[in-house]
Amino acid sequence: MSDGTIVINGNSHPFKPGQTILEAAEDAGIPIPTLCHLKGATPTGACRLCVVEVAGARNLLASCSTPAEAGMEIQTESPTVVRSRKMTLELLLSSGNHDCIDDGSVKDPKALFDARAEADGHSEHLCPSWGDCKLQEYALEYGATGTAYPKTPPLYPPELKNPLIIRDFSRCILCGRCVQACNEVQVNEAISHGYRGAESKIVALGDLPLSESSCVFCGECIQACPTGALVEKKAKGIWRPWDVETIRTTCPYCGVGCQQTLHVKEGKIVKVTGDEEALPNKGRLCVKGRFGYDFIYSEERLKTPLIREDGELREASWDEALDLVADKLKTIIGESGADAVAGVSCARSINEDSYQMQKLFRGVFKTNNIDHCART
Ligand code: SF4
Ligand code: SF4
Ligand code: SF4
Known part of the structure; x- marks a missing residue:
């Protein structure tokens, strides 16, 4: 039931009590870009990409953490908002290794990146996201090129030690979604924000490799990561969202019946994700459901009694x-x-x-x- 209306971009929209501006806009079908916002977790307002202009407010407000109030007049794409988002994206691109956007001189950086991905998806120089990246998507949308500020080189080498998850710290924007996915959604509490300032890093148990920490390899953090900083090892260089057919199914491992999405390429499963809209798991999977699909193709499988x-x-x-x-x-x-x-x-x-x-x-x-x- 609606408690009132807000005005977004000149049109009135109802909102529900307790909703944030972001949620009210989403219900009204008005997209607002976000990088750190994780549905169902506490809003942090960390990335500042979802800022909007609210009449009477002195500053732009983070829509993910600002409650909607009756009578609010909001602009989601005003010139000030667009300028601010572009600046945020420039800052994010200038930190670490975000080499997919180039310097603005390339006419179609997306096509260039895709061509590189096509030619050598397994290259260690290519971002492991292989084109599935919110930061890249928004940078292209807002015309950010990563050239507005001096570059801060990456401090930490990638972690490739375990068989399941690639952690490429040079692509990490410290949005904190993985930490929330691990701690608030799965309640595994395996990773947290570590160090300070320019040395900030997402760490597992005193900055150990995941395989030596309390990580249970559920992969929820990968599903939450908006960039190429966390990627399934098995899907790297094979999976791109537009290359696969997706099939909703029930996990074959146990009686809980988690709903999952199979990403199928040329008749073979190349990745599994949790279905975020479906019960009982609402996107969560365990290590078996997310990574244990190889047995399907095993020569040792019994095919007859x-x-x-x-x-x-x-x-x-x-x-x-x-x-x-x-x-x-x-x-x-x-x-x-x-x-x-x-x-x-x-x-x-x-x-x-x-x-x-x-x-x-x-x-x-x-x-x-x-x-x-x-x-x-
Ligand atoms: S993380 Fe995203 S923005 Fe950075 S290099 Fe990879 S694709 Fe580009
Ligand atoms: S794989 Fe699961 S337990 Fe490990 S860090 Fe990611 S969310 Fe936490
Ligand atoms: S690893 Fe991904 S989800 Fe975690 S803080 Fe970095 S960019 Fe965000």
């Missing part, structure tokens, strides 16, 4: 295997009673399959000997 005969396994049809299991169960129950059998459902089963399994054992065989294998 196997029956053991004379100590050797042989391939069988599903009908033959199921008939054999049914016969054995009937014989054992007939000879020794229902409690002589037990069922263990696979941890990769969905909830519905596990439900049916327990129904079969309890309702048909009349035993409560059921369990769920927790290991995957």
